Amino acid sequence: MLDLILIYTALAxxxxxxxxxxxxxxxxxxxxxxxxxxxxxxxxxxxxxxxxTVLSPKVxxxxxxxxxxxxxxxxxxxxxxxxxxxxxxxxxGFMVLLFMHALSKYVASAFVSEYYSTIxxxxxxxxxxxxxxxxxxxxxxxRRFTRKGxxxxxxxxxxxxxxxxxxxxxxGVILEGAKMTSHSVFSDMVDExxxxxxxxxxxxxxSYWVAEFGLVSPDIKAPAGKEVLARGREAHEMxxxxxxxxxxxxxxxxxxxxxxxxxxxxALDAAATRAALYYVHLLACLIGLAYLPFSxxxxxxxxxxxxxxNAVMKKGKSDPANMATRLMVELDACTHxxxxxxxxxxxxxxxxxxxxxxxxxxxxAVIRDFATGKALDAESMLIxxxxxxxxxxxxxxxxxxxxxxxxxxxxxxxxxxxxxxAVPEYALLTPLSLQRALARQSMDEERYAKPIEIAEAxxxxxxDRESLENKARVIVLxxxxxxxxxxxxxxxxSSAGCYRCKTCSNSCPVVRNYPxxxxxxxxxxxxMMHAIGLGLWDMVFSSxxxxxxxxxxxxxxxxxxxxxxxxxxxxxxxxxxxxxxxSHAGDGGHSPGKDVES
Amino acid sequence: xxLAAFPCCFTFKGLASYEAASREVLKAxxxxxxxxxxFKCCGYPLKNYxxxxxxxxxxRNLALAHSKSxxxxxxxxxxxxxxxxxxxxxxxxxxxxxxxxxxLGREGLHYRDGxxxxxxxxxxxxSMGVDGIAGRIVRPxxxxxxxxxxxxxxxxxxxxxxxxxxxxxxxxxxxxEATGAESVSWSAKLDCCGSPMMGINDxxxxxxxxxxxASARRAxxxxxCVVCPxxxxxxxxxxxxIVARRNPGFELPTILFQQLLGLALGIDESALCIEPxxxxxxxxxxx
Numbered sequence: 001m002l003d004l005i006l007i008y009t010a011l012a013x014x015x016x017x018x019x020x021x022x023x024x025x026x027x028x029x030x031x032x033x034x035x036x037x038x039x040x041x042x043x044x045x046x047x048x049x050x051x052x053t054v055l056s057p058k059v060x061x062x063x064x065x066x067x068x069x070x071x072x073x074x075x076x077x078x079x080x081x082x083x084x085x086x087x088x089x090x091x092x093g094f095m096v097l098l099f100m101h102a103l104s105k106y107v108a109s110a111f112v113s114e115y116y117s118t119i120x121x122x123x124x125x126x127x128x129x130x131x132x133x134x135x136x137x138x139x140x141x142x143r144r145f146t147r148k149g150x151x152x153x154x155x156x157x158x159x160x161x162x163x164x165x166x167x168x169x170x171x172g173v174i175l176e177g178a179k180m181t182s183h184s185v186f187s188d189m190v191d192e193x194x195x196x197x198x199x200x201x202x203x204x205x206x207s208y209w210v211a212e213f214g215l216v217s218p219d220i221k222a223p224a225g226k227e228v229l230a231r232g233r234e235a236h237e238m239x240x241x242x243x244x245x246x247x248x249x250x251x252x253x254x255x256x257x258x259x260x261x262x263x264x265x266x267a268l269d270a271a272a273t274r275a276a277l278y279y280v281h282l283l284a285c286l287i288g289l290a291y292l293p294f295s296x297x298x299x300x301x302x303x304x305x306x307x308x309x310n311a312v313m314k315k316g317k318s319d320p321a322n323m324a325t326r327l328m329v330e331l332d333a334c335t336h337x338x339x340x341x342x343x344x345x346x347x348x349x350x351x352x353x354x355x356x357x358x359x360x361x362x363x364x365a366v367i368r369d370f371a372t373g374k375a376l377d378a379e380s381m382l383i384x385x386x387x388x389x390x391x392x393x394x395x396x397x398x399x400x401x402x403x404x405x406x407x408x409x410x411x412x413x414x415x416x417x418x419x420x421x422a423v424p425e426y427a428l429l430t431p432l433s434l435q436r437a438l439a440r441q442s443m444d445e446e447r448y449a450k451p452i453e454i455a456e457a458x459x460x461x462x463x464d465r466e467s468l469e470n471k472a473r474v475i476v477l478x479x480x481x482x483x484x485x486x487x488x489x490x491x492x493x494s495s496a497g498c499y500r501c502k503t504c505s506n507s508c509p510v511v512r513n514y515p516x517x518x519x520x521x522x523x524x525x526x527x528m529m530h531a532i533g534l535g536l537w538d539m540v541f542s543s544x545x546x547x548x549x550x551x552x553x554x555x556x557x558x559x560x561x562x563x564x565x566x567x568x569x570x571x572x573x574x575x576x577x578x579x580x581x582x583s584h585a586g587d588g589g590h591s592p593g594k595d596v597e598s
Numbered sequence: 599x600x601l602a603a604f605p606c607c608f609t610f611k612g613l614a615s616y617e618a619a620s621r622e623v624l625k626a627x628x629x630x631x632x633x634x635x636x637f638k639c640c641g642y643p644l645k646n647y648x649x650x651x652x653x654x655x656x657x658r659n660l661a662l663a664h665s666k667s668x669x670x671x672x673x674x675x676x677x678x679x680x681x682x683x684x685x686x687x688x689x690x691x692x693x694x695x696x697x698x699x700x701x702l703g704r705e706g707l708h709y710r711d712g713x714x715x716x717x718x719x720x721x722x723x724x725s726m727g728v729d730g731i732a733g734r735i736v737r738p739x740x741x742x743x744x745x746x747x748x749x750x751x752x753x754x755x756x757x758x759x760x761x762x763x764x765x766x767x768x769x770x771x772x773x774x775e776a777t778g779a780e781s782v783s784w785s786a787k788l789d790c791c792g793s794p795m796m797g798i799n800d801x802x803x804x805x806x807x808x809x810x811x812a813s814a815r816r817a818x819x820x821x822x823c824v825v826c827p828x829x830x831x832x833x834x835x836x837x838x839x840i841v842a843r844r845n846p847g848f849e850l851p852t853i854l855f856q857q858l859l860g861l862a863l864g865i866d867e868s869a870l871c872i873e874p875x876x877x878x879x880x881x882x883x884x885x
Contacts, residue, residue: 149705345607345639348658351701352651392639395611408611431643433797434828435612438835440800452798509789513805548799550806551646552790553754557764566755573646 357387
């Protein structure tokens with residue numbers, strides 16, 4: 001009765017959790033167009049999409065992906081055969097135990113007319129798969145905690161998932177072993193199943209179980225003689241063998257019985273102990289079930305859906321409402337396995353920015369919080385915005401993703417959504433914005449241009465004399481990280497002998513592009529050099545020239561005095577971005593993880 | 599010494615044809631490059647943002663190559679120029695080098711100079727020579743007038759990249775001429791393709807690209823030949839944008855040097871990922 005109440009409570013929690021989680025797929029989306037697709041429309045689109053796909057030849061693609069990627073987990077194998085072995089151990093072991101053991105009443109019994117957990121192969125298989133899961137769990141923990149390089153180790157959710165599995169398996173094995181040693185269980189069984197038999201025969205049976213089945217008997221201390229055992233065996237075959245394969249088949253439980261039995265038999269024999277063990281086992285399973293939708297284990301549902309959806313969906317072709325929904329499924333399908341970060345082309349610079357949102361595996365959870373409307377503080381939002389923009393869109397993360405998430409698409413969607421907040425993003429002033437530009441046809445013109453204007457305005461702002469004095473800003477050249485010698489060169493530009501021959505400006509393809517270059521660009525390169533020499537930083541940093549420099553080094557190559565003009569410009573841009581970060585700190589626009597004296 | 603191919607982020611997914619064509623040509627010429635899956639971005643896009651992050655990115659690759667006793671060959675001119683630039687900056691600033699090594703230590707790496715970074719044009723130029731290549735041409739591209747585009751990071755700053763004369767380079771021209779084609783002289787040849795401004799000031803970027811295209815066309819070129827993926831993207835996808843938005847009245851085909859050479863070496867055009875409509879522009883007889 002109590003068990004039933006517990007089971008139904010857990011099921012109710014599980015069902016409610018599942019509905020809640022799945023509803024989030026339709027209620028939220030990190031897509032910049034999410035507002036255009038209200039939940040009702042998205043549910044209808046999803047149903048329509050599913051029905052149309054299932055009725056089309058694409059159903060074969062779905063089947064193939066289900067078999068190869070969901071069941072056989074090809075994507076994990078390709079990344080790491082060892083990782084595949086570990087995951088397969090857990091996956092396969094758990095699935096078999098679920099159907100053969102936990103749901104035996106409904107599943108195993110349906111296939112086997114007289115199903116008893118204590119006959120082979122079930123008796124053996126239960127332990128085999130339990131041990132397999134345990135081996136997998138331990139290996140997974142070891143792998144997570146011994147990772148080299150930049151890939152972060154396990155987070156709380158990863159550990160929870162592994163620990164709950166370990167508790168389920170260990171409590172099961174221990175309970176099984178405890179029952180094997182238990183004299184009261186034995187006596188109950190004898191009372192129930194012993195066919196005929198006198199005291200002597202019973203004694204023999206007990207001796208036989210002590211010798212062969214790990215039973216610990218308070219009465220039998222010395223090993224029995226051959227003859228007694230032979231009689232015990234006969235009795236066993238008469239009354240018990242039809243339901244009992246050798247306890248040795250259940251090798252894990254048997255091993256426990258043989259080790260713990262001699263020392264702990266009385267305690268294990270206490271009904272309370274076995275009840276406690278039983279409830280630890282049952283509750284671990286039920287907690288795992290009830291909490292599943294909110295734990296990482298939810299991936300057992302989200303990953304297959306993600307893999308199959310992504311196999312048949314394509315941006316630009318599929319219903320955009322479904323694309324918005326898919327992003328949510330994808331966020332739930334992340335297992336924090338770290339493959340993306342291992343493959344990431346720019347992960348290295350995490351060491352310089354110290355922003356863990358640069359690592360793709362670490363920003364997934366933050367994006368999920370952002371997408372589902374959790375209130376993130378300004379700092380977290382900035383860290384996310386900066387992290388997600390430090391990305392070359394190389395696509396290696398998406399290729400590596402074992403859940404088949406289209407990460408490249410996810411990043412670009414989230415970036416556009418974040419940019420709508422109008423907090424300046426300085427990465428837009430670097431070649432990191434190239435892919436965005438190449439995709440601009442698919443974007444609203446205004447939406448495309450605005451964030452660039454905001455970023456440019458932010459680096460150019462605040463350089464008039466008045467606000468300079470008000471803010472009492474001190475120029476701290478060199479914070480962009482350029483070399484000491486470079487810093488020296490900057491300071492000595494005038495003494496380096498720039499005689500303003502204008503060769504730099506004349507050779508500049510940008511200057512040449514405008515009939516009225518001064519009006520378009522502010523200071524031209526030679527004027528920049530002059531202003532730097534005079535320390536007129538307000539003029540230098542408020543010049544658009546700085547942000548329209550290609551870095552092509554024509555000026556530098558042509559300079560008769562060998563001044564490294566292009567390098568100077570590069571330094572100045574670094575500086576301007578660092579300084580803009582500081583001045584925007586108040587309105588939440590600074591670049592995190594960077595100290596600049598001001 | 600093993601030669602490791604250094605991959606460009608930009609081509610991995612965005613320009614698969616670039617990687618395929620490069621691989622085909624190197625294979626045909628018997629240049630043996632090893633793949634190093636752990637190479638990462640050279641850091642180029644971060645140069646104007648956080649210079650040290652850029653140097654760190656390059657330094658990591660150089661350190662990795664050093665630890666595996668490999669020399670590096672890049673296809674992309676940007677990767678080439680920027681790896682060189684980082685080397686230069688590290689040599690110039692011991693303090694920064696120390697900081698960067700402290701960071702690299704977290705990945706068990708350490709930067710030392712000594713890894714040779716070359717551009718694959720140099721590998722062809724030095725190991726095979728122009729004559730050696732000319733000797734292998736089976737399908738001479740006679741009559742094809744090519745506007746050769748080097749790309750900034752291959753040429754400038756000269757003291758850093760040390761590839762060719764930055765004012766009058768000849769290496770790529772001679773390699774192109776080895777295929778039987780003619781390298782035309784055009785006024786905008788050494789100018790930037792405009793790519794660095796794409797995404798920041800698209801109008802300026804398109805202005806510059808448009809000017810180069812017009813200059814090449816005035817010089818009577820049948821096509822522009824590029825080596826760098828950024829330049830290639832600029833002359834293809836951005837040219838499409840220019841055509842759509844500005845109606846310049848002409849389109850100039852763009853071919854990768856790898857594809858051009860591959861064709862002349864007799865490699866199948868589909869293996870080189872040459873689009874069918876590009877072929878007649880390059881091989882008049884194929885029309």
